[in-house]
Each structure stands twice: as C-alpha cells, then as structure tokens.
Amino acid sequence: MLDNKTYEILKTIGMIVLPALATFIGTVGKAFNWVYTDITVIVITALATFIGTILGVSSHNYNKLSDQEWK
Structure with missing residues (x-):
C-alpha cells in the first residue's frame, strides 16, 4: 500500500x-x-494509465481495509 504523501504525488x-x-x-x-x-x-x-491503475488498486485496498476496521 502507498503512504498518503506518495499517493498524493502520484x-x-x-x-x-x-x-x-x-x-x-x-x-x-x-x-x-x-x-x-x-x-x-x-x-x-500509457504511463498515466499505469499510474492511474496503481492508484485505483491502492485506493480500493485502502477502502476495503478501512471498512473492515469499522466492523
């Protein structure tokens, strides 16, 4: 998973x-x-698409983890 600073820069x-x-x-x-x-x-x-995909996966994983912590 990416930290917040890296995520925002990317x-x-x-x-x-x-x-x-x-x-x-x-x-x-x-x-x-x-x-x-x-x-x-x-x-x-292609590079922009690649970065967008990485960010989408990272965001999905983060949201899934956050949802599990609230349950």
Missing part, C-alpha cells in the same frame, strides 16, 4: 501533469513536425 502526476504534458507534446510536436511526436504521446498516456 495522483497529481497521473491526473494533471502527464495528461497536460501529453497534450502539450502532441500539439507542439505536430506544429513543429517532430518525428517521434505520436510515439511520445502514446508512451506518456
């Missing part, structure tokens, strides 16, 4: 930073005809 990166970076690279890369724009956006988006 949440910010996964939900705000990486999607914004993918959009920026996709837009600017196409404008400047950068060769690897598409693959870079795909990798960043």
